[in-house]
Structure formats: structure tokens, C-alpha cells
Amino acid sequence: MAILTTLLGLGLIGAGAMLIAVKRNGPAVLDTVDRLAGPSHDVELVHRASYGDNPSQKLLVYRSGSAQEPQPVFVFFHGGAWAHGDPDDYGFVARNMAAQGYVVVLGGYRLNEAGRYPAMLQDTAATVAWVHENIAGHGGDPGRIVLSGHSAGAYNAVQVALEDRWLEEAGAPSGAVRGVVGLSGPYDFYPFDTDRSRAAFGSVGAGAESQPVAHTSADAPPMLLVHGEADTVVKIRNSQALAAQLQEAGASVETLYLPGKTHNDPLLALTNPWRRDPLVFDRIAQFLRLNASLSVPVQAKNP
Structure with missing residues (x-):
């Protein structure tokens, strides 16, 4: 009986420690769990780069060591309400996506006061410009770039892809982005009604022009x-509103709404062992194959 009591006590302590760790830095915990629970593979971190003076202006490049031909590029931006987050904690995204045949870039951007609108967009666009200019040297195809992100990172990716000025100002060519995967993103949140949105946007006088729904x-x-559908952090109406606007404009948009799932569940779907439920991961993989698997065809010259 004493042994059983001791084991139960240790289990409760372990569970409590896990909860504390998740609360402090959930992505880092997910990264550790994925590393331990996932299959062995040859994906490795092949390059680190800084594109600015701020420590958050960094990016990490991952690829499979067995890849021979240039691969499409999956660029992922972390969440964190534009106040926290670190690409170094998202290795699980890189490992799972690179194993599917992509060069993966984990992008960081300035946070808190330094990252107030439009700094987070300028940094996102600067990352895309760096990828377009340099990724060929790391086995990636600059003609096949797909952006993705979770929560605040999804906002960054979608806004940069929709509002042309950011990529143009960063020096990335028009049409550099072949597709976007947004996970639990805020796309229609003006007027600003939360502390985080007011700090990142309202404090600098941003208006409706800062919203993805305004640029479809x-x-x-x-x-x-x-x-x-059960996301209480970023309400599902954000994705519904953006999808409706894109459809009305005649753009190509797909949606995957998950009954009973909350804010972090789409991100968990990129992590082992949660990938055992393949709904989200397989849908993302299908979207990527459709939009990034083939190189852009060379236009024939007029005779």
C-alpha cells in the first residue's frame, strides 16, 4: 500500500510539474514531447540567421539530410499575442513538416513594445525576403514558398500575404508566396478590445487597415x-469572416473548422503523439501538395 501511495504521489508531482512547465512555455514542452514520442528521422537544423539587431529578429532553417532535389519551403511564424514566443521552441513543427519533403524556416519577429504594428509585419516580410534570396543555398526552392503561423503568427503570415506593401518594401518579388496556412488566427479584430491587441495595435493608432479582412x-x-470551434482566445468568427471575404473576392480559400477544439489544438496536430489523429495534419499536407509541390512553369517565349 505504501508503494502504491508513493507511486501515486510521484505521478501527481510529475503531472503538476508538467502543468507548470506548459503554463510557462507550452511550445518548449511540446517540442520535448515531440522529440521523445516522434519517429526517428534525419531532419536537422542546418542554418541560423539574424536579419536585424533585435534578438527576436532571427530565423532557423531545417531540412532532411536525404533530400536531393530543391524542396518547397514551409515558413512558420509562432504565436504569443505579439508579446512572447521563440522560434527555438518550435522544432516540432520543423521536424514534422521537413520529414514530408519541405525545407522549413521558423521565423521570429520583434515582440512587445519593439514589435508594435507594423514592426511585426515588417519582420515577417523581411523573413520572406531572406528566404527568397537565400534558401536555394540550403536546398529550398524560392519559387515555392508557403507561409504558415499559429495565432498571432497566423495574423502576420496572412496580412503580409494579402497586403502587397510589406513584401514590396522588404524587397521580395510579387507572387513570392504560393499559399498560406493559418492556424487559429485573428483576422478581424478591429476595434481593438483586448489588452494585447490594444498594446500591439491601438497604442500606435492602427485602424481597420491593419486587418486581413480589409485586403482581400x-x-x-x-x-x-x-x-x-471552441476557441475562446481567438474566436472562430475571425476565420469565418476572412473566408467569406476571400470567397466574395474570388480568391481560393479552404476552411477546416474543428468541433469541440480549442485555440491550441490545431498547433498540437503538428506534434507527436497528437499526429495520431491525422485530420488536421493530412489536410495541411494535401493543401501543400496542391499549391507548392510543383515548380512555377516557365512561360514560353513568343516566336
């Missing part, structure tokens, strides 16, 4: 919007 057009890159 027929030539927007194809998008896949994934959202939990």
Missing part, C-alpha cells in the same frame, strides 16, 4: 484556414 482580392494566394 481575387489574386490573393490560396489559403487554408484551420480553427477550433
